[in-house]
Amino acid sequence: MSDGSLFTTVLVANRGEIAVRVLRSLRELGIRSVAVYSDADADARHVREADTAVRLGPAEAAKSYLSIPAIVAAARETGAQAVHPGYGFLAENAAFARACQEAGLVFIGPPPEAIEKMGDKIRAKATVSAAGVPVVPGASDVDIPEGGFAEAAARVGYPLLLKPSAGGGGKGMRLVHEESELDAAVESARREAKGSFGDDTLLMERFVTTPRHIEIQVLADAHGTVLHLGERECSLQRRHQKIIEEAPSVLLDEGTRAKMGAAAAEAARSVGYVGAGTVEFIMSARNPDEFFFMEMNTRLQVEHPVTEMVTGLDLVAWQVRVAAGQPLTLAQEDVRLEGHAIEARVYAEDPARSFIPTGGTVLSVHEPSGEGVRVDSWMADGAVIGTNYDPMLAKVIAYGPDRAAALQKLDRALAGTALLGVGTNLAFLRALLADEDVRAGRMDTELVDRRLSELVSSAVPPEFFVAAAVDRLLSLQPSGDVVDPWEVPSGWRLGSPGGVVFRLRTGETQAVVRVTGTPSAASVQVEDAAPVEVSASRSGGLLEVRRAGGIERYRRADGPERTVWLSREGRACAFADQEVSLSARGEAAGAGPVKSPMPGTVLVVKVAEGDVVSAGTPLLVVEAMKMEHTVTAPIDGVVSELPARVGAQVALDETLAVVSAAEEKP
Structure with a gap:
């Protein structure tokens, strides 16, 4: 609208937390909003x-x-x-921006020409x-002759990073350490790039050692003004995708901030940029005076809230203006x-x-609040998290x-966030933020890979088993005005208290828990540990467990098949009271069914029934939420089933193939 007056109605062409966040600014601007949905x-x-919503398909x-x-x-x-495109989907699609223009709609983003110039990394x-x-x-690929990929890689030097020329967000990126890894990495990167962006053109770059990922937020209008709004540090990543971002960088x-800001503004000017965008740089932690351009994201970034919190600017509102x-x-x-802000x-x-x-x-959701805390989320009780879209649920941001x-x-x-x-x-995020190097600001994009085994733990704190057992005992208590004492599951028996035994499983961890007494005065023993004396009660969605050391409060929700979810201090576990065969996990490690590690879609089947395979041979590729996972043979043997x-939808733990030892082939 060339006269400068604000729009009366804006359509948000996205979903999830970014759609919710854009809607918030539209409400504050007094603009009627339109959502779209599948x-x-x-x-x-x-x-x-x-204000209104339209089904797309x-x-x-x-x-x-x-x-x-x-x-x-x-x-x-x-x-x-x-139309506001949010990020992802069509946000960096020049054809979409042109289609909006041709339909008489304003695309709330840069001109199509700028998207094209910056969308192609080459x-x-x-x-x-x-x-x-x-x-x-x-x-x-543009300047590498056919069959010359390996030779070009050798000239660039290892380690190198393969990146799709189109798109972003870490999709299709592969780190290649040596020549023997190149062919498989190229095949996988091309397939994911084609599936995500419709273009399998690849770019290879020298991989900067101890890399720090620094990006500069830019904001430009149609009158020649280009501003940079400081930097964000995005070095904490997994699978080349950011998980923790902060502003400013330590x-x-x-x-250096002034030099990088000027370079970012110049990059925006070079393509006639208008709107909010981000110029991403990489630099070595060992040489912070030297930085290199990586790419420009011609859209709003996921991590834009940290810039908003340290500058006091509403970037979405400025995009609209x-x-x-x-x-x-x-x-x-x-x-x-x-x-x-982090x-x-x-x-x-x-x-x-x-x-x-x-x-x-989602059985129950609780999100934190308070001064200096912001949550951008699309979560709500009953929300279904499937495999069709990106797995990000929310962003928790803190300012100090x-x-x-x-x-x-x-x-x-x-710690106060619960998604049951x-x-x-x-729990991983809290462990990462507590890491000594992270707290000291000694970060690089490889830190998570180096520390992953230290940052994740499958061990379940014993107090969770105590809480799950007394919660189960509470569920067994009879109700009504008149209670038959013989129906109270106290574990009482003639001579001595026998206790009620629960066999609890959460994930791959299980424990036998014996509870003696009643919820108001119970003695709980987890496996062979010393019994603990507790009392328990429920209030709404909370379970309160009192013991000598104090009070523990758990958020709880009942799940399907007699499963209860308990959450405390950022850790959530689903407990089922049932017997689990110990041999099942051992068999899975040897001959027998090869199961899907996640719900998703079968992209590639690399073997046929009757093929002889070795342990580690790729069998299939399963994709979910834009992530590929290669399923391999667990043993040397024969694909008997x-x-x-290809194209089939599979559930978590669904059998994909059966590998039998060679002599066991029927």
Whole structure:
């Protein structure tokens, strides 16, 4: 809207927490909002919070959130004047931006030409290099002759990083340490790039050792003003995807900050950028004076809240104002970074199992609040976490006068976050934030890989088993005005108390727990440990366990099949009172069924029934939430059964193949 007046109706072409967050700013601006949704999100939080909502199509993203005709039609149908793309999906799709323009809609983002120039990493490097911005040495499919990939890799030097030319977010990236790993990495990277972005063109770059990931937020209007809003440190990553972000970075001094900010602004100017965007740099922790351009994200970033908290600016509101033709009303000298902000991404994943996605139905959600705490989330009781979309559930952000205060506040906020019914990375995030090097600011993008075994633990604290046992005992108590004492499960018997025995399992951990007495006065023994004296009661969604050392409060929710979820201090466990065969896990490690490690889709089947395989031979590739997992043969043997088929939807622990020892083949 060239006259500068704000829009009256804006459609948000996204889902999840970013859709909820954009809706918040639209409400504050007094703008009517339109949500879109797939069948999987018909009752999602962003649908309920928008002023109106339009169905796009089935759960498959290609037929809903990635359908340009469906989104444009929804905007026309609802009288929207502009479209906010959020991030992911079509946010960096130049064809979508043009389709909006052709339909008379304002795309709240940069011009299509800027998206094209920066969306192609190969072209982006050439563009910013010509503008004087330093770039990492590398090569690409564009300038590598057919069959010359290995030779080009040798020239770039190992270790090197393979990256899709299109897209971002860590999808399709592969770190290659030596030549023997190259072919398999290229095959996997191309397949994931094609599936995620429709383009399997690859770029290879020299991998900077002890790398720090620093990005600069830029904001530009259509009147020639380009500002940089300081940096964010995004070095704590898993699978090349960020998990902790903060502003400002402890690595940068004022001189380096000014140089990087100027370089970022120049990169934006070089493509005629308008709106909010991020220029990403990489630098070595050993040489913080040297930095290299990696890419520009032509959209709002997941981690934009930390910049908002230290600058006091609402980036979404400014995106809308700029798209409406309004000029920026602040100058570079007006930008001040005050205090420190840190963000943690909460994912539906299992860090102890290489971060494979989890899923399920949210039975109960509790999110922290308070001064200096912000939560961007799409969670609600009853939300279904499937395999169709990215597994990020929420972002918890904390602000303090300095980094130490922000770290402490974020730790307590994560401790007070509970998502029952779905496995999350909350306990891992708290362990990572408590790491000595992280607290000291000695970070790089490889830290999580180096420390993963120390940061994850499958051990379940014994107090959780105590709580689960007394909670089960509470469930067994008879109700009514008149209680038959013989129906009270106290474990009483003639001569001495016998106790009630529960066989509890959570994940792969199980324990025999004996409870003597009643919930108000119980003695609980976990395996062979010394008994502890406790009393327990429930109030709403809380379980309170009192013992000599104090009071423990657990958030609880009943799950399916007599399972109870308990959460405390960021750790959540699902306890089932049932017998579990110890031999089952041993058999799985040898001959027998090979099961899916996560719910998802079979992408590739690499073997056929009757094939002779060796231990470690890739059998299939399963994909879920944009993550590939290669399933390998557990032993030397023969593929005696192969029920899995390409394109099939599979559940967690569903049998994909059966590998038998060679002599056992029927």
